[in-house]
Amino acid sequence: MPEAGHTGEHVHPTAEVYLRVAAVLVILTVLEVGVFYVPVFHPVLVPALLVLSAAKFTLVVMFYMHLKADSRFFSFLFGAPLLLAVAVMIALLFLFFGALTLRGTAGAG
């Protein structure tokens, strides 16, 4: 019996779905590089790139890593550390750049 057929695991997408996702991923990558090079987008460069990157990340995780159809427990095993990593990243950025700002303010004062 194929192992994937066991209880708690679901049917994976078809090859057609995989190809469509790949096409979207390529389009998003082209958009990323386009946003980088076109000066009009420079005022919104960082948020635009982060949104595009997050969209690519989500597509791969949901369709290629099958989290969309698989057990929610796998989503938890992946999502909880991912959230922790993002929280640590944000906290460190606040700590370092916050410290810089305070030092700058003190120096100016």
Next chain:
Amino acid sequence: MTHAAATHHTSMGLDSRKMAFWAFIGSECLLFGSLISTYLVYKGRSVVGPYPHDILNIPFTSVSTFDLLMSSLMMVLALAAVQRGDMKWGKIWLFATALLGLVFLGGQVIEFTEFVHKGLTISTNLFGCTFFVLTGTHGAHVAVGVLWLLTLGTRALQGKLGPANAMTVEITGLYWHFVDVVWIVIFTVVYLIQ
């Protein structure tokens, strides 16, 4: 004893190897999270050059990114082929994935060599240190993935891989796709947001 016969499931009805591997991927999120955090914290604090805008080659890295995305497609096609018992295409897609992984690694070797020639090493400045540690760790993961894929492909050639071992291919795929999503983040954070 077949591989399927040795399979263990948890009380939740989930494959124990797959569950363990997702936990491993979770730990890898924290590893790469710390490396990316370190890169961001020291971003723009190098007191000597070369600086990112001096040497990063966006067109070249965009091709590498495209290459890795296509390798992820090959990987899911390999899994789909193995699951339906089409081992001929299963082997082709597995080796194609490994080949694209090797192309990515080749690109990274070219990029690193070019940077060293332009004066950026791991000890030149904070950018060099954090850049090489982050992208080098990712490259090491890609290298492990390529070895894993080649091992799997060789087993397929020997007739030791079939639909009963689909979970083995799926777990290999989880690792490979994780390497891909990490690169998606690195490409944006390191290369595009300068």
